[in-house]
Amino acid sequence: MIDIKILLNDPDSVRANIRKRFKNIDIDGLIDAVTRANKLKAEADDLRSGKKKLSREFSQAMSRKTGIEDIKKKIEETDARLTAIENESAELEKIKSDLLLRIPNFLSSDVPEGKTEDEKKIVFEGPALKEPGSPVKPHYEIGEERGIIDFKAAAEMSGSRFVILKNKLSALNRALITFMMNENGKNGYEEVYPPFLIKRDMLKYTGQVPDKEEDLYKIEGEDLYLIPTAEVSLVNYAAFLELKEEDLPKRMMGFTSCFRKEAGSYGKDIRGMMRVHQFDKVELVSISVPGKSPAEHEKMLSDASSLLTKLELPYRVALLCSADTVNTSSKTYDIEVYLPSQGTYREISSVSSCTDYQARRMNLKYRTADGGKALVHTLNGSALAVGRTLIAIMENYQNLDGSISVPAALVPYCGFDRI
RNA sequence: GGAGAGAUGGCCGAGCGGUUGAAGGCGGCGGUCUUGAAAACCGUUGUGCCGAAAGGCACCGGGGGUUCGAAUCCCUCUCUCUCCGCCA
Numbered sequence: 001m002i003d004i005k006i007l008l009n010d011p012d013s014v015r016a017n018i019r020k021r022f023k024n025i026d027i028d029g030l031i032d033a034v035t036r037a038n039k040l041k042a043e044a045d046d047l048r049s050g051k052k053k054l055s056r057e058f059s060q061a062m063s064r065k066t067g068i069e070d071i072k073k074k075i076e077e078t079d080a081r082l083t084a085i086e087n088e089s090a091e092l093e094k095i096k097s098d099l100l101l102r103i104p105n106f107l108s109s110d111v112p113e114g115k116t117e118d119e120k121k122i123v124f125e126g127p128a129l130k131e132p133g134s135p136v137k138p139h140y141e142i143g144e145e146r147g148i149i150d151f152k153a154a155a156e157m158s159g160s161r162f163v164i165l166k167n168k169l170s171a172l173n174r175a176l177i178t179f180m181m182n183e184n185g186k187n188g189y190e191e192v193y194p195p196f197l198i199k200r201d202m203l204k205y206t207g208q209v210p211d212k213e214e215d216l217y218k219i220e221g222e223d224l225y226l227i228p229t230a231e232v233s234l235v236n237y238a239a240f241l242e243l244k245e246e247d248l249p250k251r252m253m254g255f256t257s258c259f260r261k262e263a264g265s266y267g268k269d270i271r272g273m274m275r276v277h278q279f280d281k282v283e284l285v286s287i288s289v290p291g292k293s294p295a296e297h298e299k300m301l302s303d304a305s306s307l308l309t310k311l312e313l314p315y316r317v318a319l320l321c322s323a324d325t326v327n328t329s330s331k332t333y334d335i336e337v338y339l340p341s342q343g344t345y346r347e348i349s350s351v352s353s354c355t356d357y358q359a360r361r362m363n364l365k366y367r368t369a370d371g372g373k374a375l376v377h378t379l380n381g382s383a384l385a386v387g388r389t390l391i392a393i394m395e396n397y398q399n400l401d402g403s404i405s406v407p408a409a410l411v412p413y414c415g416f417d418r419i
Numbered sequence: 420g421g422a423g424a425g426a427u428g429g430c431c432g433a434g435c436g437g438u439u440g441a442a443g444g445c446g447g448c449g450g451u452c453u454u455g456a457a458a459a460c461c462g463u464u465g466u467g468c469c470g471a472a473a474g475g476c477a478c479c480g481g482g483g484g485u486u487c488g489a490a491u492c493c494c495u496c497u498c499u500c501u502c503c504g505c506c507a
Contacts, residue, residue, distance in 0.1 A: 042475090048477085055437080057487090058487045059487085059488085061487090072487060075487055076487095223497090371464085
């Protein structure tokens with residue numbers, strides 16, 4: 001959520017930001033609703049103030065035994081007007097919250113303007129390990145051949161876009177999680193294991209509601225959703241911690257499974273486990289003082305990237321363009337890993353700075369050094385998506401005989417060096 | 420799942436129909452004292468909204484109701500605790 005004050009005082013900056021994102025939101029309607037709501041609030045506050053006075057006079061009238069009916073009548077009139085105002089305010093509130101939640105975060109000025117995914121800016125590209133032209137089978141073929149993935153049974157049991165990992169691949173999955181958690185821990189992130197189911201309000205605070213609502217799994221008959229990312233759990237957890245300036249940045253990491261309907265991606269990545277409804281991810285979250293969030297963003301990018309370096313997987317980093325940056329984010333880097341079977345780079349991590357956008361929705365504040373309170377900045381990033389890391393290993397470490405070598409950094413974690 | 424008890428400011432805890440946004444304590448901040456620190460003492464210390472300001476309004480788990488007036492009474496939901504049952 002953006003600051004309403006900015007919306008009222010400098011609506012053009014809000015309009016420009018929305019235009020840069022190629023979105024369309026009824027700013028004028030929102031400003032009108034806010035203005036009218038404020039006016040009504042002023043009137044209602046005055047009425048309530050008057051009513052309080054009348055109420056105090058009432059007890060005096062009671063002891064005097066005169067003028068009681070008179071005061072009652074005045075209060076009744078006040079109540080009638082208050083009810084009318086409350087009804088009108090409720091309607092305006094609905095318009096306000098609907099529109100306000102949809103206004104995206106201000107983009108960082110260095111985010112390239114662009115309408116499509118391809119307009120991202122590549123800011124780093126490492127060397128490819130596999131020579132071009134090596135005969136590499138896609139992960140879903142090699143996985144089934146070697147008996148370490150079962151897509152068919154998963155589809156029968158749960159439907160399309162589910163996967164069963166077996167044997168050494170399943171073990172490698174576990175090893176990867178531990179590897180990532182240990183490495184992130186060295187970089188200063190505190191380990192948290194949060195619930196996988198969470199209430200709707202929490203999703204609203206971090207912005208998945210209303211933006212990604214259609215992508216969420218909801219538990220029938222309960223106010224609970226399966227988390228689409230541990231970001232939701234970790235950022236919301238910060239609200240329960242005492243945040244003092246000297247303790248910031250507060251860095252947390254969490255391993256969770258994530259659940260997404262993938263509603264907006266019909267036909268995309270249908271084969272394999274590139275895009276499945278349930279996937280594992282190690283997530284980083286940092287709660288930062290506003291002034292230090294850009295540096296923190298770079299650190300998180302570097303922390304996530306370092307995992308790929310240690311795994312010796314080829315990757316590049318893209319700064320997403322304006323239209324491709326999610327509403328909550330002011331600036332997002334994607335880390336993309338090279339997949340030889342596709343001859344291209346694919347997203348394996350997304351690192352975003354949400355500035356004060358989520359903090360304002362949550363009213364998440366820290367105690368400043370001088371004893372005041374101020375909104376924090378929240379940042380999040382994957383380090384890394386575990387399933388996609390498995391894919392990258394299965395392809396980049398594939399040998400000519402169809403076996404798969406295990407990255408040296410993982411061998412101590414899984415206890416074997418070849419699948 | 421059954422029976423009971425509870426939910427108050429950063430924390431603990433009083434209040435149980437009328438200047439109560441809320442006693443008291445702890446913690447925090449400022450000061451006195453001290454070479455410094457501790458102790459003691461004094462002062463100060465919730466959040467949100469509207470407003471240029473003065474000021475006003477709202478908030479005692481959420482929602483609804485009774486009343487001229489609710490933190491206080493009633494209903495309901497959620498959560499916590501105790502006992503019983505069941506159970507990975």
